[in-house]
Amino acid sequence: MYKADVLVNFKKGVLDPQAKAISGVLSHLGYDAITDLRVGKHFVFKVDATDRDKAYAIVEEVAKRILSNPVLETYTIELKRDDEG
Amino acid sequence: MDYDDVGLKKEEYDEICRRLKRLPNDVELLLFSAMWSEHCSYKHSKVLIKRYFKANTEENAGIVWISDDIGIAFKVESHNHPSAVEPFQGAATGVGGIIRDIIAMGARPIAILDSLTFGSPKSRKTRYLLEGVVSGISSYGNSIGVPTVGGEVRFDASYENNPLVNVMAVGIVNRSTIRTSRAKGVGNSLILVGSKTGRDGIHGASFASRKLREESFEDRPSVQVGDPFTEKKLIEATLEMCSLPQVIAVQDMGAAGILSSSSEMARKGGMGVDLFLERVPLREKMTPAEIMLSESQERMLFAVEKGKEKEIFECAEKWELDVANIGMLTDTGNMRLFWEGKEVADVPLDVLVDAPSYEKEITSISRSTLSLPIVNEPVNLEEVFLKLLSDPSVSSKKWIYTQYDYMVGTSTVVPPGDADAAIMLVGDGLKGMGVTIDSNGRYCNISPREGAKAVLFEAYANLVASGCRPLGITDGLNFGDPDDDRIYHQFSETIRGIAEGCDILNIPITGGNVSFYNRYEEESILPTPVIGMVGECPDVTRTVKFAFDTEGDKVYVVGEPVRGRVNSGSMYRKCVKGEVGNVFPDVDWYKIKEVFDFMLSCMEKDIFTAVHDVSDGGLAIAVAECCIPAKMGFVWEGEQPNVNILFEEIPGRFVVSIPNSKCKMFERMAHEDEIPFEEIGSVGSTDADFEVFKLPIPMLAKIYENALEEGLDLH
């Protein structure tokens, strides 16, 4: 069993309206130290696979086909062994 | 850089050189690639549209007047290709784009309507696209506070890979705050208001060239992300600015952003323009050409009297929008671009804006006019009826429209699902307007010319059925590849059909939009003109809905009696027979116009308790739709119904209910005006009793209201 963390973000250069509005409020409130805010989606799930490569292949397929739209978004995958079952 | 790198043809490049009397530099070449694209120049459609659509003599195209001071601004625009790739953002930015068209006229947007067409309801792709498109419209439209009050949703396998998303926006404008894009006055400023500019859609509409894409635009999506929050602020800021006298002209930014907006603004006023591109607020580092071509959303351009820019800046800043004075109008007649003090382009605007247009010789397409032999096989009428009632193209669209805020603005008198058109208040009194949007690819595929008229007449009928007098139309023309003779022929025939229809109905075309290349591999969509129409409703308390509400009211059909067979193009032929047929029914459009006029004069006398036009699915479906809302029944009392009577759907017919006390008056008026009509039954209590079958209304209601959700397995 593996535990997957998939993070989906807009591609670099694509407008991120939520991040824009949140950044505006942060700056109004004086948090000037914060820059380059992005808002993404975080998916956490378990994958039942016999080895890491197989698990990764499944996660990648799902990330590409369902969790993100490759037209606008990119994804990163983190995969850990999950021994708790 | 070469001309074919940027998607120009050799002849076009030669034409540019000839007109410039020199070779264009790289920046200039990119300007031409965008301005001479189909998207910006309408090069394939311009000639035909000019020839057949009467020139709009009204100073402000896109506006009809409902009183001396109050105008209705309306327009339809397609966002088909982006919606196919990214249905949520594609549809959302489609809404945003057409709303900016409306505010550019100084009008406050008060309604959105959508015409959506998808592939087979059974396919998973259709479900994915529909869910995405609907939530995109919902998310954007609801947020900006413009109610989505009407529309249509259709399904046909030919749209599987080319869904159609045509959005219509309607606004109200006062004669005094009306603005155009005609910019005048040497030295006046061009002020950009809205979002920062990024590299959005740079290879989208303008140059889908292989080489360029590989080099630097690989990661640039052709679909933009909409920001409804910024749009809402932009709406309010723009309308505030339009009330300032120093605002000379306003233009929204669509395809080819700053380039097309500034050049068209200046060209219309017979001016030139100087732009200083380093002043444009940017989201990321960009080159001058990229800045000119960027299609970043939520931006507007204002021409403002020199020296009076301060209030514009204050207004933009109040609404927390980016604002910059990016250039000025000149008397050169040229577009000159400067980048950090250096001139990077200088081209005459007439050369840039007036792209060459094409007209193809229209080959008449031979098609078989022989129709299939009619086999009068016995049909189970009840089965057919239920099949049609539960077809997602026919059934209730409640699952969709309850996701739209159709009430914000407190003007929606008749919401979606209650009548053939939505009715909105337009001022403080009881005066209102009716709005509708319609299409019918099935009819148009049989005969683009007659089919286009059928769509036009359907829209007109929808307004008439709601008690509105139509005032004007806007069209969205969706077709395949115009380089294909068959498609070009369809297009040309459609234009002629709409023009002829408008002549018969005596209604102006105030504007429109063309979308070509709706094809996937070799498969093109059916020719699909979408007609948006607005009408005047003198008193909203007197509008008529389609719900039967009083038991015992007589039910009539007004309009031509049925023919001997269920016509080609009908839902019956498509769903039950599996072949649409190929002979457009013989229709007397002039006679139908008389029926429309008659219906309106009956409305003035408050004769009807319910009115519904007979369309998809024919008479039986129309009657069922009248029964379902108030859960009233119906009893058939005419000659014994057969398949033709129940399911034929020739244009120009209405189902009406009339209280007994007014039947005589109605019949007398119909005789006087020589309008065909037939009494078919009366409003009953619990069942739809068509003599040949009888079904309880609650059961029909359940089927009708759940068919879309169940048919597509929506959640």
Added chain:
Amino acid sequence: MKVGIVVFPGTNCDRDTFKAFSRLPEVEVEYVWHTFTELFDYDLIVLPGGFSYGDYLRCGALARFSPVMSAVEKYILSKKGYVLGICNGFQILTEAGLLPGALSRNANNRFICEFCDIEIVNYNTPFTRMCEKRVLKLPIAHSDGNYCADASTIYELESEKRVIFRYVENPNGSMNAIAGIMDEEFRILGMMPHPERNCDGVLGNGDGRCVFESIYHELSREVSERDGLR
């Protein structure tokens, strides 16, 4: 009587709410921009519906940091007048902690726009005293109207009669079908349904009017008492 209608960037029911109050006689209605810091002039502050700050992050989460919201807090502490939050306004009030609980995603995960039957649970409040019907027909239009709170809060709300409105048929999964609640002092009302959208018979049956008439009478009474004391 003076009513202030707060406008945040992204608010979109401000004009509708303005219209609803303008129907009442002798009411001065003003828009209050989100940067205002002084509200003591008003007898009633309304946070209208819409999508303040695009409803980005969470509905109401960004608007609660506007300068005007600090002023609203002061206004409430001073017990100067009343506060009405409709839809997005209710969401802002909960995000700001001025009303308990939270409004989460509708149970069906979709935006819902429709007329709902709303039961009046407590008639003895400044916003419901003039209501005569047991059930009002009011529109809802939201994607995050699913009222949630911990069990003790729900118990408190119910036992203190602070649940003012309840859905007859729960459209969004709200706990106890709660559609509107008030604070302990009965000065702040937050509600998801839009009474301002059903004040005109042409747009419905006018059921929303009684909410505005109630607060109008409450304030008129208070104003005349105040004048009487002088």
